[in-house]
Amino acid sequence: xxxxxxxxxxxxxxxxxxxxxxxxxxxxxxxxxxxxxxxxxxxxxxxxxxxxxxxxxxxxxxxxxxxxxxxxxxxxxxxxxxxxxxxxxxxxxxxxxxxxxxxxxxxxxxxxxxxxxxxxxxxxxxxxxxxxxxxxxxxxxxxxxxxxxxxxxxxxxx
Amino acid sequence: xxxxxxxxxxxxxxxxxxxxxxxxxxxxxxxxxxxxxxxxxxxxxxxxxxxxxxxxxxxxxxxxxxxxxxxxxxxxxxxxxxxxxxxxxxxxxxxxxxxxxxxxxxxxxxxxxxxxxxxxxxxxxxxxxxxxxxxxxxxxxxxxxxxxxxxxxxxxxxxxxxxxxxxxxxxxxxxxxxxxxxxxxxxxxxxxxxxxxxxxxxxxxxxxxxxxxxxxxxxxxxxxxxxxxxxxxxxxxxxxxxxxxxxxxxxxxxxxxxxxxxxxxxxxxxxxxxxxxxxx
Numbered sequence: 001x002x003x004x005x006x007x008x009x010x011x012x013x014x015x016x017x018x019x020x021x022x023x024x025x026x027x028x029x030x031x032x033x034x035x036x037x038x039x040x041x042x043x044x045x046x047x048x049x050x051x052x053x054x055x056x057x058x059x060x061x062x063x064x065x066x067x068x069x070x071x072x073x074x075x076x077x078x079x080x081x082x083x084x085x086x087x088x089x090x091x092x093x094x095x096x097x098x099x100x101x102x103x104x105x106x107x108x109x110x111x112x113x114x115x116x117x118x119x120x121x122x123x124x125x126x127x128x129x130x131x132x133x134x135x136x137x138x139x140x141x142x143x144x145x146x147x148x149x150x151x152x153x154x155x156x157x158x
Numbered sequence: 159x160x161x162x163x164x165x166x167x168x169x170x171x172x173x174x175x176x177x178x179x180x181x182x183x184x185x186x187x188x189x190x191x192x193x194x195x196x197x198x199x200x201x202x203x204x205x206x207x208x209x210x211x212x213x214x215x216x217x218x219x220x221x222x223x224x225x226x227x228x229x230x231x232x233x234x235x236x237x238x239x240x241x242x243x244x245x246x247x248x249x250x251x252x253x254x255x256x257x258x259x260x261x262x263x264x265x266x267x268x269x270x271x272x273x274x275x276x277x278x279x280x281x282x283x284x285x286x287x288x289x290x291x292x293x294x295x296x297x298x299x300x301x302x303x304x305x306x307x308x309x310x311x312x313x314x315x316x317x318x319x320x321x322x323x324x325x326x327x328x329x330x331x332x333x334x335x336x337x338x339x340x341x342x343x344x345x346x347x348x349x350x351x352x353x354x355x356x357x358x359x360x361x362x363x364x365x366x367x368x369x370x371x372x373x374x375x376x377x378x379x380x381x382x383x384x385x386x387x388x389x390x391x392x393x394x395x396x397x398x399x400x401x402x403x404x405x406x407x408x409x410x411x412x413x414x415x416x417x418x419x420x421x422x423x424x425x426x427x428x429x430x431x432x433x434x435x436x437x438x
Contacts, residue, residue, distance in 0.1 A: 002163045022166035022210065025197075044159035045198035052264055059264040064197045068166055069190075069212060112264065133349050134262030 007071035011036060012080030020067045027051040027062035030077060038078040038107050042136075049135030052108035052115075053077050059115035059134075078107035081114065089152050090114055097148035101139035108135050113149045121156040128153060161200035168212045172298060175213055176325060180300045182209040183322040189213055191234050194261070194269035195277050213325070224333075230296075231329045237266040237274075237284075248340045249333035252360070255342040256283040262350045272326040275311070278318045280416070281352040281377045283344070284329075285312060289382040290358040290374035293331040299324040312381040338362050338370070341437030343429045344377075353377040355425040357409075359433035361392060368392045373405070373430060378415050378422045385409035388430065399435070406431035 004019045011034050018033035025044070030053065031037050042050035044063045051062040054076040081088035090110050093099070100106045109132070116123055116131040123131075132146060165182075169175040179187050185208035188196060199205040213219060219234035224245055231240070242254025260266055260274075260283055274284040275295060287293070288308035295306045297320055311319050320326065334340065344356035355378045361371040371392035373385040388409035395401050410427035 003165070005166070021163065023161040023163055023200075025161075025201075028160075045201050046194060046265065049262070049264065058267045060268055061194075061264050063201070064194055064265075064268065066166070066193075066197070066210075069193075069214065116263075130258075130349075131263050134264050 005068055005071075007068055009034060009067065009070055010072070010074045012076055018067070022066055022068050024067050025063050026053070026065045026067045026070050026075075029067035030062060030075065033067070036077055036079050039111075040104055040107055042104070042108075047136070048105070048108075049112065050105050050108040052111045052135060054111055054115050057115065057118065059112050076111065076114075078110055081110060088114070089155065090117075090149070093148040093152045094145075097144050097151060099141060099144040099148035101141055105135060105137045105139075109137070109145055113152070117149070117153060117156060121153075123153060125150065159201045161197070162203060162206045164207050165209045166212065167209060168215050170215055170217075172216055172219075172327065175211055175216060176298055176300050176323070178209070178211050179325055180323045182211075185209055187211060187322075189233075189276070189325045191219075191273045192236065192269035193273075194265050195273070195279070211325075219327075227333055229331045229333055231271045231331070233270065233272040233326050233328060235271050237261075237269050237271065238263070240271060245333060247334065247336050248338040248360070249331075252287070252334070252340040252342065252358070255340070256287055256358075259283055259342075259344045259346070259350075259353065259356075272329050275308075275329060276318060276320060276326050278312055278316050278381065279352070280315055280380050280382075281354075281356070282382070283353070283356065283376070286356060286358055286374055286376040286382040288312075288329065288331065289376075289384060290360065290372050291331050291334070293329055295320075295326055296328040296330060297324045298327045303327065305330070308382075309384075314380045334360060335362065339437040341433040341435070343432035343436065345425060345429060355422070355429045357426070357429035357433040359430065359437050361397075361437065363397060366396055367394050368397055369394075373409055373434075375409060375413055375426055375430065378426050379413060380416055383414070385412065385430070387412045402431055402434040405434060 016034040040050040042048035046064045053062045187209040188207035190210045190212045219232040221232045223230045274282045293308045341359040344353045371389045373388045376382040388405040406427045409430040
């Protein structure tokens, strides 16, 4: 009964042709349709931010958008951060500053931070804190997350 | 946490969009712009629209147009586009004060101004702004276009004057004359969370006396409301702390709160006082 639609998601530079029901959220199709399970589903109603991805460069909640709406759009997920075995500087900073414990929120925080720093490499500390307040970490590692992102921001400014 | 099934439409013109709305109005057709409230409501199955009409592919709806005295905000303009730099002067300052309190950045990049109006949450900052500044809603259906005053548009909790076959095309806001002082205060338990209480205060001063005072409150009432008693007290008076305190008390005393609660009344008074005191 439910109609399927053929769409193309451009995930980290690779085109994925997938068949979706309109009700399928972007995060579900990234994970199940494209097989990229780095992006996590948390609350599935827009509160926690663990599904944060970059849509045409902007951080969004992938649980609050239907995949069909992202047809033809450029999506970046945590899988797109590292170059081979060379970690993205944010990933390295998260390790260096112990910015993760269980790691469930980490892909969302990394993409949020990447979006913030790419949009404004000279971002103020206030704006950085405000931006990072979008996502939840239930190991309460906020201080170290902020420390890690601040360190990368300082590198970018240098 | 998965939405029920629906049929998806992505019309390319407004005519097609309103035709689809008219055709499927009986099957709970809904307009999808930012979806930042509707999609979670669908995930929790609080909303089960049979048809979603995605208006994002319609050219021009993401446009803001600004003249000397008014701003027109298209149906797909995101919260993020309505910061302090969206307009010069006090109007832009007020936009910036409010926008900062709307959820978080990833929500602001998707959610829309007009979507907030259609959703009509009692804690919506944009609904408060529309009431404070006497904004108007441009609504369209197959029968044509009509303009609705914000006061007449907001009926109560998540209830508007919009007919099932109508959609918001744009919101119209008068801007504020240079020299207008603008203030805003919001209390929420967590940054980015729904406002428990909020207030906008704007006024000008001519020959030492207050002119054109506007006070509006939200969160504590079922829909954003003006505070005529406080405005009357301020009009023509000399701005000073005692006057602001009395105006805030008047606003709180006459507010039709969602429930009779001394805490909410006190919060209302504090919000109005801080909006007035902070107005610059």
